Amino acid sequence: MRTAIGLDIGGTKVSGGVLDEEGRILVRTRRDTPDRSNAPRVVEDTLVEVVDELLAMAEEDGIDRPLTVGIGAAGFVAADRSTVVFAPHLSWRDEPLRESLGCRIDLPITIENDANAALWAEHRFGAAAGASHAVMITLGTGIGGAILVEGALVRGRYGIAGEFGHMQVVPGGQRCECGNRGCWEQYSSGNALVREAKGLAMAHSPMATDLLAHVGGDVSRLTGPAITDIARCGDATAIELLAEIGHWLGVGLANLAAALDPEVFVIGGGVSAAGDLLLGPARETFARQLTGRGYRPAARITAARFGPDAGLIGAASLGAREGNSPR
Numbered sequence: 001m002r003t004a005i006g007l008d009i010g011g012t013k014v015s016g017g018v019l020d021e022e023g024r025i026l027v028r029t030r031r032d033t034p035d036r037s038n039a040p041r042v043v044e045d046t047l048v049e050v051v052d053e054l055l056a057m058a059e060e061d062g063i064d065r066p067l068t069v070g071i072g073a074a075g076f077v078a079a080d081r082s083t084v085v086f087a088p089h090l091s092w093r094d095e096p097l098r099e100s101l102g103c104r105i106d107l108p109i110t111i112e113n114d115a116n117a118a119l120w121a122e123h124r125f126g127a128a129a130g131a132s133h134a135v136m137i138t139l140g141t142g143i144g145g146a147i148l149v150e151g152a153l154v155r156g157r158y159g160i161a162g163e164f165g166h167m168q169v170v171p172g173g174q175r176c177e178c179g180n181r182g183c184w185e186q187y188s189s190g191n192a193l194v195r196e197a198k199g200l201a202m203a204h205s206p207m208a209t210d211l212l213a214h215v216g217g218d219v220s221r222l223t224g225p226a227i228t229d230i231a232r233c234g235d236a237t238a239i240e241l242l243a244e245i246g247h248w249l250g251v252g253l254a255n256l257a258a259a260l261d262p263e264v265f266v267i268g269g270g271v272s273a274a275g276d277l278l279l280g281p282a283r284e285t286f287a288r289q290l291t292g293r294g295y296r297p298a299a300r301i302t303a304a305r306f307g308p309d310a311g312l313i314g315a316a317s318l319g320a321r322e323g324n325s326p327r
């Protein structure tokens with residue numbers, strides 16, 4: 001049995017696992033992500049530690065020795081997949097990660113943007129299996145994205161394709177941390193959900209009375225997962241807040257369909273845990289705004305199969321695919 005190591009470097013955790021060819025995680029471990037005050041070397045140390053630990057765990061459990069390492073990272077990965085151009089949560093700026101890790105890990109290493117890795121996992125083993133044209137949207141604090149065309153990831157000339165979150169959907173709208181206004185992720189993301197819920201609560205709207213009661217009157221406890229839980233219990237305001245996020249999701253998906261014409265949109269990330277409370281309104285708006293509606297097949301909009309493990313699974317699979325083939 002061929003096995004591969006997958007690593008996923010997120011904003012708070014580095015997750016690692018040894019996976020088989022079917023994308024199953026055989027053993028796993030995790031560390032806190034060193035924050036951006038640490039030198040790049042400290043993050044590398046963490047990655048080397050995780051790989052060493054996984055190799056030891058595999059040996060102990062009698063699992064075949066992994067032959068490759070695939071790394072998914074939140075950030076811009078250059079199209080040659082050897083350099084992390086920019087990682088918002090880390091001190092990496094033009095970090096030649098493959099080269100620096102290559103001196104310390106004696107296995108072929110592949111690096112991939114985390115959203116690309118997640119789409120690859122869904123394409124190989126999950127919600128986009130069998131689809132040759134797919135678009136992944138990860139709704140977390142912001143929006144991440146990835147594109148699959150004719151069975152291959154589209155990374156763009158500089159590796160930065162799929163940053164859909166910063167497409168403008170509202171001219172002159174909400175200010176975004178990227179410096180522009182009206183970006184999609186300001187309307188359809190975990191941050192947008194929390195901002196709107198808190199806005200209602202701070203305005204002392206009677207609509208927020210029940211919502212606030214669920215969190216003991218403490219506005220700071222209105223997190224994305226809390227609002228989703230409250231909506232699941234039937235709270236009309238929480239349901240409406242999620243529907244609004246879903247509506248804006250549908251607006252963006254209709255735009256993306258006009259540009260990319262995929263067969264399926266896979267919606268992942270923390271906010272997607274809301275399921276049809278989010279996807280139902282997204283499908284309605286999508287159907288109303290799709291270019292050529294009524295005269296063309298429409299893409300499916302579906303929840304991701306893999307939750308927080310998508311990046312890890314996809315990174316391992318991509319690493320095995322690239323690392324096992326002659327360069």
Ligand SMILES: [Zn+2]
Pocket residue numbers: 165166176177178179180183
């Ligand atoms: Zn922006």
